[in-house]
Amino acid sequence: xxxxxxxxxxxxxxxxxxxxxxxxxxxxxxxxxxxxxxxxxxxxxxxxxxxxxxxxxxxxxxxxxxxxxxxxxxxxxxxxxxxxxxxxxxxxxxxxxxxxxxxxxxxxxxxxxxxxxxxxxxxxxxxxxxxxxxxxxxxxxxxxxxxxxxxxxxxxxxxxxxxxxxxxxxxxxxxxxxxxxxxxxxxxxxxxxxxxxxxxxxxxxxxxxxxxxxxxxxxxxxxxxxxxxxxxxxxxxxxxxxxxxxxxxxxxxxxxxxxxxxxxxxxxxxxxxxxxxxxxxxxxxxxxxxxxxxxxxxxxxxxxxxxxxxxxxxxxxxxxxxxxxxxxxxxxxxxxxxxxxxxxxxxxxxxxxxxxxxxxxxxxxxxxxxxxxxxxxxxxxxxxxxxxxxxxxxxxxxxxxxxxxxxxxxxxxxxxxxxxxxxxxxxxx
Numbered sequence: 001x002x003x004x005x006x007x008x009x010x011x012x013x014x015x016x017x018x019x020x021x022x023x024x025x026x027x028x029x030x031x032x033x034x035x036x037x038x039x040x041x042x043x044x045x046x047x048x049x050x051x052x053x054x055x056x057x058x059x060x061x062x063x064x065x066x067x068x069x070x071x072x073x074x075x076x077x078x079x080x081x082x083x084x085x086x087x088x089x090x091x092x093x094x095x096x097x098x099x100x101x102x103x104x105x106x107x108x109x110x111x112x113x114x115x116x117x118x119x120x121x122x123x124x125x126x127x128x129x130x131x132x133x134x135x136x137x138x139x140x141x142x143x144x145x146x147x148x149x150x151x152x153x154x155x156x157x158x159x160x161x162x163x164x165x166x167x168x169x170x171x172x173x174x175x176x177x178x179x180x181x182x183x184x185x186x187x188x189x190x191x192x193x194x195x196x197x198x199x200x201x202x203x204x205x206x207x208x209x210x211x212x213x214x215x216x217x218x219x220x221x222x223x224x225x226x227x228x229x230x231x232x233x234x235x236x237x238x239x240x241x242x243x244x245x246x247x248x249x250x251x252x253x254x255x256x257x258x259x260x261x262x263x264x265x266x267x268x269x270x271x272x273x274x275x276x277x278x279x280x281x282x283x284x285x286x287x288x289x290x291x292x293x294x295x296x297x298x299x300x301x302x303x304x305x306x307x308x309x310x311x312x313x314x315x316x317x318x319x320x321x322x323x324x325x326x327x328x329x330x331x332x333x334x335x336x337x338x339x340x341x342x343x344x345x346x347x348x349x350x351x352x353x354x355x356x357x358x359x360x361x362x363x364x365x366x367x368x369x370x371x372x373x374x375x376x377x378x379x380x381x382x383x384x385x386x387x388x389x390x391x392x393x394x395x396x397x398x399x400x401x402x403x404x405x406x407x408x409x410x411x412x413x414x415x416x417x418x419x420x421x422x423x424x425x426x427x428x429x
Contacts, residue, residue: 047421108158155175176200218234228289307360346368379396
């Protein structure tokens with residue numbers, strides 16, 4: 001059932017050598033535009049946008065666009081770094097930016113640059129907005145032309161997870177080295193405001209129809225101080241709940257005390273991917289180093305259940321080899337709230353869990369699954385297999401695999417979005 005896998009943790013190369021190689025590539029000039037091979041398309045007069053799945057290929061800097069249901073057929077591809085040469089010039093001329101750029105490559109990037117982390121589209125499907133960790137920014141890309149509409153440099157030196165407001169007008173992005181969440185107008189890129197978080201803000205989620213914005217900070221996931229007794233060295237990890245209009249924090253939740261009260265002082269309090277129940281009364285989340293997830297009662301402010309999922313016997317027990325302190329990273333809930341789809345990242349499987357009983361279904365083999373998103377009709381989840389450069393659909397009802405589709409290098413975030421009707425990619429230039 002399980003396939004063995006080797007660690008993909010890579011050591012930092014000498015800064016001078018890496019910079020020299022990068023500068024040489026820069027001098028060579030820009031690469032051909034990705035997506036130029038796809039024909040431009042627009043919908044017929046009066047037709048609305050089409051729902052699709054966007055798959056961010058983090059190491060490649062592209063987004064594959066797939067059908068949101070069924071066989072996940074390929075629709076098109078977008079180059080998410082059309083301004084790569086300009087960004088690299090800025091970085092190589094600034095020693096501090098260069099140091100952080102190479103640091104992202106050596107740590108979170110596992111030896112690769114991180115060019116597209118998270119992404120959402122505008123309500124009309126005319127643009128896709130993405131966070132780009134290595135470039136420390138958020139950009140809006142016109143899906144018809146492939147050009148940058150606007151760019152917002154985040155505070156600090158790395159951009160991370162995002163969230164879109166329920167009305168589609170604003171995006172929130174974690175500036176992970178600045179302990180800040182920015183909230184931007186999705187159409188213009190102008191900042192509506194920001195708020196402070198714990199160390200290394202990560203996941204963002206809007207609740208109550210956009211009234212509140214939840215952010216979880218995960219602390220330092222790049223250090224090698226991964227032994228349980230050194231967990232305190234990871235920093236200030238907490239959930240910050242902000243009023244989405246004023247962006248003032250209204251609640252702070254420290255899961256350390258809640259985990260201890262439940263008798264699990266052995267677990268990290270770094271909250272990773274999360275899913276709310278449909279009525280938002282319960283929150284399900286993953287934590288660093290744990291093969292499983294936690295159930296938290298929002299109103300009672302307490303942990304109610306913890307589910308431990310199977311370990312892959314081939315997974316190394318050396319926690320320093322687990323990617324960015326993850327063991328399981330990625331989860332989504334069926335629209336009716338009855339099932340959870342859980343990505344067992346370092347254990348190389350995905351499974352569907354019954355929410356009422358917490359019984360897991362079949363363990364579906366997957367190569368370093370990194371994210372899980374509900375598909376367009378809500379009947380299944382789609383996971384990114386970052387170790388196999390493909391995405392795979394899993395049926396909620398049976399817990400079995402439906403289909404796998406190849407995508408670009410190291411797919412991570414998958415989001416439902418929209419493109420114009422008839423669209424098949426940016427126009428060639």
